[in-house]
Amino acid sequence: MENNNKKSSAFYSYCLNPQIKFETHEEGEKIYLLLRSHPFTQIKWIFSSILFFILLFALNIFLKNMLNMGQIMIFNLFFIVFILSYIWFNILNWYFNVGIVTSKRVVDIDFYAVLYKEITNAQLGKIEDITVKSGGYFESLFDYGSIFIQTAGTEANVEFNSVPHPSAASQIINKLLGKKHGS
Amino acid sequence: MEAKDILVIINEIGINNIFFKIIIIFFAIFYYFYALVIAKQVDTMNKALQDKYNGIILFITSLQVTVSLILLIIMILNVVFV
Numbered sequence: 001m002e003n004n005n006k007k008s009s010a011f012y013s014y015c016l017n018p019q020i021k022f023e024t025h026e027e028g029e030k031i032y033l034l035l036r037s038h039p040f041t042q043i044k045w046i047f048s049s050i051l052f053f054i055l056l057f058a059l060n061i062f063l064k065n066m067l068n069m070g071q072i073m074i075f076n077l078f079f080i081v082f083i084l085s086y087i088w089f090n091i092l093n094w095y096f097n098v099g100i101v102t103s104k105r106v107v108d109i110d111f112y113a114v115l116y117k118e119i120t121n122a123q124l125g126k127i128e129d130i131t132v133k134s135g136g137y138f139e140s141l142f143d144y145g146s147i148f149i150q151t152a153g154t155e156a157n158v159e160f161n162s163v164p165h166p167s168a169a170s171q172i173i174n175k176l177l178g179k180k181h182g183s
Numbered sequence: 184m185e186a187k188d189i190l191v192i193i194n195e196i197g198i199n200n201i202f203f204k205i206i207i208i209f210f211a212i213f214y215y216f217y218a219l220v221i222a223k224q225v226d227t228m229n230k231a232l233q234d235k236y237n238g239i240i241l242f243i244t245s246l247q248v249t250v251s252l253i254l255l256i257i258m259i260l261n262v263v264f265v
Contacts, residue, residue, distance in 0.1 A: 018234075019234075019235065020232065020233060020234045020235075021232075021233040022231060022232050022233070023230060023231045023232075067203075071200065071203055074203075074207055077254070078207065078210055078214075078254075081214065081250065081251075081254065082214075085214070085217070085218075085221075085247065088221075088243065088247065089221070092221070092224075092225065092228070092240070095236075095240070096228040096231070096232055098232060109231055109232060111224070111228055111231075114221065114224050114228075115220070115224060117227065117228075117231065119231065
């Protein structure tokens with residue numbers, strides 16, 4: 001796994017051998033890979049935040065005639081707090097939605113809109129098929145895509161969306177599967 | 184600077200419209216509860232994923248709660264006394 005040609009990169013969204021722990025982490029379980037959404041997929045809210053700042057600037061021009069100085073000050077204060085909270089909310093959403101590949105299983109930790117938690121595990125022995133899906137102009141350009149991990153029986157399927165270097169990540173999982181089935 | 188001085192400044196710059204006051208107090212309360220919910224969730228998320236940046240995340244979240252509380256207190260003082 002250490003010889004994988006892709007190094008940890010893309011703003012901490014593709015980390016090999018990361019020094020982390022997670023909720024259901026077992027003793028002696030080695031973590032090989034940590035995946036987050038590619039930073040390019042976050043561009044939408046980054047642009048929205050910039051637009052909000054421009055909107056605030058534009059509103060100030062019109063509000064001069066409608067509100068007094070104190071009201072404009074308070075309005076600006078709340079608007080800036082709102083924008084910063086929006087940015088922070090999206091950073092949290094990106095940071096805590098991760099996919100983890102360990103020596104025993106594949107774990108998908110999802111926090112939908114920060115409030116709803118979902119942790120999906122797939123034991124390596126139960127994995128049947130891995131599909132990598134990457135298509136489109138930006139996905140090819142920035143090398144990101146989705147990985148679908150299909151499991152046997154009643155175990156839930158695992159899905160890593162818009163992760164960097166999906167082929168390299170699936171290679172790591174395949175090597176682990178090979179080791180697991182070989183042993 | 185004491186709380187009284189802040190109120191004098193607020194009064195001088197003229198935040199005296201009652202409708203405006205109601206709106207800002209509503210937003211301040213909403214924002215305070217929102218910050219508390221986020222702080223609670225960050226605590227849960229930090230337990231779910233322990234990483235080297237968790238300390239920074241916890242610090243920024245605490246800062247958000249503090250700012251929201253300060254905002255709420257200033258707005259309440261403004262509504263009650265000015």
